[in-house]
Amino acid sequence: MSLFHRLGSRLFLVGVLSSFAAQGAGAEEIVFKDQENREVRLAKAAERIVSIVIPMASTVIALDGSTKKLVGMNPTAKSAVVEGILGKIFPEAKDIPSDVTAPNFVPNVEALTATNPDLVIQWGGRGNDIVAPITNAGLTAMLILYGTEELTRDYMTMASKALGKPERITQLVEWRDRVQKDMEAKAASVPQDKRPSVLYLGRALSDISASGTKGSYNAWYIELVGGKNASAELNGTVSINKEQIAQWDPEVIFLNAFEAKLNVDWVYSDPVLSLTKAAKNKRVYKMPLGGYRWDPPNQESPLSWMWTANLVQPGVFNYDIRAEMKAAYKTLYNYELTEADIDAILWVKEQGSATNYDQFKAK
Amino acid sequence: MAVVVQEQDARRLRIALARQTLVFGLLLLLFITAFIVSLCVGRFSVPAGRALELVWIGITDPTRELTNIDERIVLLVRAPRVVLAALAGAGLAVSGAALQGVFRNPLVSPDILGISQGAAFGGALGIMLGIWGLPLIAMVFVFGLAALILVGLLSRINGRTETVTVILSGLVISSMFSAVVSLLQFVADPNTSLPAIVYWLMGSFATSTWQRTLIAAPGLILGSLILWMLRFRLNILSLDEAEARSLGANTTRERWLVFGMIAIIVGSQVAVSGIIGWVGIVIPHAARLLVGHDHRALLPASVVLGAGFMVIIDTLARTATAAEIPLGVMTALVGAPIFAVLLRNHYRERSAS
Numbered sequence: 001m002s003l004f005h006r007l008g009s010r011l012f013l014v015g016v017l018s019s020f021a022a023q024g025a026g027a028e029e030i031v032f033k034d035q036e037n038r039e040v041r042l043a044k045a046a047e048r049i050v051s052i053v054i055p056m057a058s059t060v061i062a063l064d065g066s067t068k069k070l071v072g073m074n075p076t077a078k079s080a081v082v083e084g085i086l087g088k089i090f091p092e093a094k095d096i097p098s099d100v101t102a103p104n105f106v107p108n109v110e111a112l113t114a115t116n117p118d119l120v121i122q123w124g125g126r127g128n129d130i131v132a133p134i135t136n137a138g139l140t141a142m143l144i145l146y147g148t149e150e151l152t153r154d155y156m157t158m159a160s161k162a163l164g165k166p167e168r169i170t171q172l173v174e175w176r177d178r179v180q181k182d183m184e185a186k187a188a189s190v191p192q193d194k195r196p197s198v199l200y201l202g203r204a205l206s207d208i209s210a211s212g213t214k215g216s217y218n219a220w221y222i223e224l225v226g227g228k229n230a231s232a233e234l235n236g237t238v239s240i241n242k243e244q245i246a247q248w249d250p251e252v253i254f255l256n257a258f259e260a261k262l263n264v265d266w267v268y269s270d271p272v273l274s275l276t277k278a279a280k281n282k283r284v285y286k287m288p289l290g291g292y293r294w295d296p297p298n299q300e301s302p303l304s305w306m307w308t309a310n311l312v313q314p315g316v317f318n319y320d321i322r323a324e325m326k327a328a329y330k331t332l333y334n335y336e337l338t339e340a341d342i343d344a345i346l347w348v349k350e351q352g353s354a355t356n357y358d359q360f361k362a363k
Numbered sequence: 364m365a366v367v368v369q370e371q372d373a374r375r376l377r378i379a380l381a382r383q384t385l386v387f388g389l390l391l392l393l394f395i396t397a398f399i400v401s402l403c404v405g406r407f408s409v410p411a412g413r414a415l416e417l418v419w420i421g422i423t424d425p426t427r428e429l430t431n432i433d434e435r436i437v438l439l440v441r442a443p444r445v446v447l448a449a450l451a452g453a454g455l456a457v458s459g460a461a462l463q464g465v466f467r468n469p470l471v472s473p474d475i476l477g478i479s480q481g482a483a484f485g486g487a488l489g490i491m492l493g494i495w496g497l498p499l500i501a502m503v504f505v506f507g508l509a510a511l512i513l514v515g516l517l518s519r520i521n522g523r524t525e526t527v528t529v530i531l532s533g534l535v536i537s538s539m540f541s542a543v544v545s546l547l548q549f550v551a552d553p554n555t556s557l558p559a560i561v562y563w564l565m566g567s568f569a570t571s572t573w574q575r576t577l578i579a580a581p582g583l584i585l586g587s588l589i590l591w592m593l594r595f596r597l598n599i600l601s602l603d604e605a606e607a608r609s610l611g612a613n614t615t616r617e618r619w620l621v622f623g624m625i626a627i628i629v630g631s632q633v634a635v636s637g638i639i640g641w642v643g644i645v646i647p648h649a650a651r652l653l654v655g656h657d658h659r660a661l662l663p664a665s666v667v668l669g670a671g672f673m674v675i676i677d678t679l680a681r682t683a684t685a686a687e688i689p690l691g692v693m694t695a696l697v698g699a700p701i702f703a704v705l706l707r708n709h710y711r712e713r714s715a716s
Contacts (some may be wrong), residue, residue, distance in 0.1 A: 054553070054554070075550075076552045076553065076554065102549055102550060103549075103550060103551060103552055103553050103557070104548075104549060104551075104553050104557065105553070106549075203555065203558060203559060205495050205559070206490055206495065206559035206562070206563060206570075207559060207562045207563070207567065207569060207570065207687070208569070209558070231685070233685050234685055234686055235686075238685075238686035238687070239562055239567070239569065239686060239687040239689075240569075240685060240686055240687055241406070241440075241569045241681055241687050242440055243405050243406045243407045243436055243440050243441070243681070244406040244407075244685055246406075246407045246432055246436055247406045247407040247408070258552075258554045258555045259555055260493065261493060261495070271429070271435045271439045272432065272435050272436060272439065272440055275432045275435065
């Protein structure tokens, strides 16, 4: 309670000061509510942003179209950026500091302050312990929540507002909306018994994890594209065993893009999993790794849905993924994707022999 | 008069022997029932008759090619898991019983020597470095042994080791390794290695295969067997230090032999199934209440009871819900109340008599 009050009065003070400053500078102050319903006030468009949240680092790059405004990020985000296609598009990203936070989102206040950020993006809903250090250092925090498409659009909109580029997000949100509506319309005609059961495994190598439907972004887009979440009976993301997977007997299996050493052989070489419908029909796929991993919500999500849709409901959807990717990367990063880039993102070499994967190969 | 006393003694002995035989019979029955039931139940429905038939085929014709999913589930998923759970439970229980004897302290468990924490560090480090499978198992085992060697070096002062310095050294090494495990968790990738480490630290047999079972089996079986061969020595070691020496025991050397065996057992177990607490403390106590303090009876009773307990717990962990319940949670939730009831009954009887 007292922390809350302190936070409140500090915000008030910042508010008063910045409104004075704004009057002086000619009122380009930016004010909005973040997803924890806190008021975020910026005297002017943020020039220096730190993202403690992992997927937001690449989103900030996409929203700005450059790495100039991202001055700090999570070490886990950095390895994803540097090792993925963004490292090739923006080689300078490797110089962005990642000592501003521990991977578990606990900020290192001194390193964070040293980057002199105008705005720090942090997770909400995980307690005040990871937020207080930021606000106590006198920095401005924007808290976001994980999970649904609505929340994703909402926090992406906030971030682009903070960057002073509200027009930029309209384009990206419209794209998401257009693709989602198109899919909903096409999938609506698919009867229940034509919807394959689809299993997404968030972890596989050390222990296996799957998610229930509620609050899972993966389950949401599996249903969006006309599939059924095979692990719907679970609550949240939990560990499961192979016998349980055999019992669900999914028709399609998606493996996560987080575990670098995981590939479809993990399923095909397993005595039990190789007897599931998905394995027998060669419908096991590893999620692509583009500007970010395609599993969680991010700036490239519509590409992820389209790729999933073509694989889950090949009779209903036939997006030209390669063309869509080229267009999207041009818009998002102002980058011309090469054929080799696309092959690498979609793992064409690793899983090109899977069912329905020919459509993704270069013509 | 003397004859009467002798007859009474003989009768008492016969009764005690009959009672012990009955207890062992019941324990064995419990274990065998648990083992068989465990093979017949699971998330994938295989009728019990069919499951038993498959087990019989698996035993009589082990080289047969398994093509059907129910065959593979019973023989390649459930069987290795149940066998591993039984071996691990037996090993942990017998380790606990032996250690409590050596230290003459009922609160001691196999964790006290720092082996679990050392092994945990090896595992967490392996997961962080993206090492899976055999190399990970080897790494865990080596770090478990390394922890014991560190404890040994630390507790040896002027060529002698006292019980109390062993416990304190174990505590020191344990806390150091657990601090480093926390550090690894702190820097682990929250998307992949962190949940993997956390899950692994809570213990699970979910990843059991015959390969993993066969890797762990030699250490678990040999370690337990050698502890059993030391049962007379354990009876002497559990006496007062001076008394044990007067009976001709080289207490230091024998103690380290026991510790070495425990390191091999716990190292093998943690390597394939993560940290499983409580079994090493609850089971020896329950066994002691059933068969008494004599290690000749206590060790085999701990083995059978530990194996049965672990199989039951693991069966619940994998069948109760679609999600795997971590074993650490189950052993504490099930073990602690049983332990409490046993202890209360024991002391109530003692104060009544």
